[in-house]
Amino acid sequence: MSSNTTDNTGYKSYLEEDGGRKGIFKWILSTDHKRIGLLYLYAMMGWFCIGVVLGLLMKLELIAPGKTLMEAQAYNATFTVHGVIMIFLIVIPGLPAVFGNFMLPIQIGAKDVAFPRLNLFSWYIYILGGILVIISLFGNGPPDTGWTFYAPYSFKTGTNMLPAALGAFVLGFSSILTGLNFIVTIHRMRAPGMTWFKMPLFTWTLYGTAWIQLLATPIIGITLLMVAGERILGIGFFDPAKGGDPLLYQHLFWIYSHPAVYIMILPAMGVISEIIPTFAKKTIFGYKAIVLSTLAIAFVGYFVWGHHMYTSGMSGTALWAFSLLTFIVAIPSAIKVFNWISTMHKGSISTEVPFLWAASFIFIFMIGGLTGLVLGSLATNVHVHDTAFVVAHFHFIVFGGVGFAFFGAIHYWFPKMFGRKYDPSWARTGWITFFIGFVTLYGPMFYLGVKGMPRRYYDYLDEFHGPNIISTMGALIMVTGFLIILVNLIKSARHGEKTTEMNPWGGTNLEWQVPTPPPLENFDEIPVIDKAPYKYD
Amino acid sequence: MSDTTHHIVPYRTYALILLLLLVLTGASVAVTQIELTRWATVVALLIASTKSGIVLAIFMHLKFDQPVYRVMTISVVLLLIVVIVFTFFDYGFR
Numbered sequence: 001m002s003s004n005t006t007d008n009t010g011y012k013s014y015l016e017e018d019g020g021r022k023g024i025f026k027w028i029l030s031t032d033h034k035r036i037g038l039l040y041l042y043a044m045m046g047w048f049c050i051g052v053v054l055g056l057l058m059k060l061e062l063i064a065p066g067k068t069l070m071e072a073q074a075y076n077a078t079f080t081v082h083g084v085i086m087i088f089l090i091v092i093p094g095l096p097a098v099f100g101n102f103m104l105p106i107q108i109g110a111k112d113v114a115f116p117r118l119n120l121f122s123w124y125i126y127i128l129g130g131i132l133v134i135i136s137l138f139g140n141g142p143p144d145t146g147w148t149f150y151a152p153y154s155f156k157t158g159t160n161m162l163p164a165a166l167g168a169f170v171l172g173f174s175s176i177l178t179g180l181n182f183i184v185t186i187h188r189m190r191a192p193g194m195t196w197f198k199m200p201l202f203t204w205t206l207y208g209t210a211w212i213q214l215l216a217t218p219i220i221g222i223t224l225l226m227v228a229g230e231r232i233l234g235i236g237f238f239d240p241a242k243g244g245d246p247l248l249y250q251h252l253f254w255i256y257s258h259p260a261v262y263i264m265i266l267p268a269m270g271v272i273s274e275i276i277p278t279f280a281k282k283t284i285f286g287y288k289a290i291v292l293s294t295l296a297i298a299f300v301g302y303f304v305w306g307h308h309m310y311t312s313g314m315s316g317t318a319l320w321a322f323s324l325l326t327f328i329v330a331i332p333s334a335i336k337v338f339n340w341i342s343t344m345h346k347g348s349i350s351t352e353v354p355f356l357w358a359a360s361f362i363f364i365f366m367i368g369g370l371t372g373l374v375l376g377s378l379a380t381n382v383h384v385h386d387t388a389f390v391v392a393h394f395h396f397i398v399f400g401g402v403g404f405a406f407f408g409a410i411h412y413w414f415p416k417m418f419g420r421k422y423d424p425s426w427a428r429t430g431w432i433t434f435f436i437g438f439v440t441l442y443g444p445m446f447y448l449g450v451k452g453m454p455r456r457y458y459d460y461l462d463e464f465h466g467p468n469i470i471s472t473m474g475a476l477i478m479v480t481g482f483l484i485i486l487v488n489l490i491k492s493a494r495h496g497e498k499t500t501e502m503n504p505w506g507g508t509n510l511e512w513q514v515p516t517p518p519p520l521e522n523f524d525e526i527p528v529i530d531k532a533p534y535k536y537d
Numbered sequence: 538m539s540d541t542t543h544h545i546v547p548y549r550t551y552a553l554i555l556l557l558l559l560v561l562t563g564a565s566v567a568v569t570q571i572e573l574t575r576w577a578t579v580v581a582l583l584i585a586s587t588k589s590g591i592v593l594a595i596f597m598h599l600k601f602d603q604p605v606y607r608v609m610t611i612s613v614v615l616l617l618i619v620v621i622v623f624t625f626f627d628y629g630f631r
């Protein structure tokens with residue numbers, strides 16, 4: 001493929017095609033998968049800013065022992081709302097809703113997803129779920145259960161947990177419908193010649209993710225309804241006083257929520273598998289191994305939920321079984337890392353901004369994964385469970401993983417999506433500031449956890465003071481980096497230099513063979529695929 | 538493609554299936570009269586699964602559709618079974 005075809009005069013891009021609607025209706029009534037992807041992006045950007053502010057408030061509270069900014073109750077509410085927003089409104093919909101919607105149909109050579117109206121409907125459900133979360137902030141005070149809504153506290157607390165749980169319930173439907181849409185799209189709408197093993201890897205990870213969305217999400221739905229039944233009707237599923245079992249809640253919650261962490265991370269791995277070969281100018285190493293490890297992660301990920309409950313009082317048999325399975329699920333993740341590294345080996349790497357995010361993803365993800373193994377083995381888990389160590393682990397994985405992949409993805413696909421260029425030097429400055437801030441923020445929390453600082457408290461012993469100061473400094477640096485990135489992208493999306501270059505990075509997939517920005521239905525003529533993906537000669 | 542030809546199921550089949558489902562519903566009520574002790578749950582689940590199997594196969598046309606849908610459905614049920622079995626690693630050994 002020649003990489004710089006710029007000749008695409010005389011067509012209307014999806015941004016110019018307004019369906020005869022005006023103003024905001026161009027967006028909120030459009031069933032174009034690309035516009036819907038951007039609708040999610042804008043909504044998520046708003047939520048993310050709120051989540052970041054809440055996170056920063058917590059870190060400022062923790063800059064010194066004792067009360068600095070807020071009381072214990074306010075702190076509990078802050079970490080709960082922070083968690084609910086970040087998990088249910090950002091990282092779970094995250095990459096599939098934004099980049100999946102935008103890129104999936106293009107990557108498989110289709111004009112749209114299988115059910116465009118359902119797709120728009122999913123976005124409205126997403127907004128409704130968000131509104132419910134906002135409602136939970138008023139009345140009896142914001143929820144204070146943590147994002148996990150653990151019983152029995154969740155049906156005893158006097159705070160407004162019900163609207164928040166209902167919000168998570170509603171958001172689940174958005175997730176299920178998106179998953180369903182993607183599965184049908186991938187099965188039915190691939191361009192001629194695009195066999196399963198010619199599919200781009202991002203699409204593959206969306207496929208694995210979609211099955212998890214479809215099959216695991218109903219379980220959290222039922223579980224949250226059970227909590228509602230408990231609060232409103234006092235049924236007693238989880239209430240020992242009525243013969244119920246609080247551990248049943250934890251089982252049900254994690255039967256969903258562990259697979260949910262793979263809803264978050266699989267598409268992130270997909271993005272990295274797109275970026276690495278493009279910037280190493282090398283065919284991806286072990287395409288099939290990556291595909292199979294994606295499916296293996298999606299599958300085995302269903303059976304490890306018990307590793308969140310080692311200290312809850314499960315049977316001894318369950319303890320070793322879940323620990324064993326947890327170790328097994330780490331294998332396919334490691335396979336991917338080896339494949340990415342091997343792809344870069346002897347490649348001609350250009351360190352453009354998307355590549356920087358991808359490379360730092362691998363670094364951070366490995367720390368997250370290896371500390372996962374510390375948590376996955378029984379003896380060490382007892383020591384660090386419910387400490388700052390766990391918080392550091394999942395921020396390395398979820399924020400360092402999904403977040404870095406998200407930033408990588410937006411810097412990778414930005415010119416294609418908006419038809420404009422961003423300023424690469426500001427993007428670089430943002431990246432390095434963010435990276436340094438990130439490690440400074442979460443790194444010390446590993447140490448604090450090992451030393452015994454529990455999570456979810458607004459106060460701590462004097463001996464933990466030093467590392468907490470460093471950590472808060474890290475938070476300030478990271479937020480600075482985030483603001484640089486955000487301002488650069490927003491400015492560039494509005495006023496950046498226009499570009500119609502089809503393939504600025506020299507990528508090999510179909511999204512680089514449609515005009516920039518793509519026309520309404522992506523392809524004038526459905527392409528016929530005759531070669532394997534990621535081929536560089 | 539093959540899915541453009543729709544299989545038409547005669548109304549009589551539907552009526553018979555409805556009858557069968559009603560009979561099975563009666564059966565699951567009836568067995569509660571027998572003292573089955575620890576097997577009561579198993580029997581109730583068996584009858585219920587038979588019913589949903591029939592609904593899936595006939596009413597939801599799995600029996601007549603392409604095999605891929607059958608594979609999907611069966612895998613999903615298997616997954617659910619494994620998840621339940623694993624939950625009993627805890628409950629069965631406390």
Ligand code: HEM
Nearest residue numbers: 261264265307308330369372373375376385386394397398
């Ligand atoms: C090598 C793979 C991984 C292993 C072995 C692993 C292991 C664990 C274990 C054992 C815990 C429970 C710690 C405790 O509470 O005592 C945990 C917590 C957590 N992990 Fe992982 N993990 C892995 C990957 C991931 C991934 C990929 C994600 C998300 C994308 C993730 C997200 C989380 C979250 C969110 C929690 C904390 C939940 C909470 O209590 O609030 N982990 N991990």
Ligand SMILES: [Cu+2]
Nearest residue numbers: 258305307308
């Ligand atoms: Cu887990």
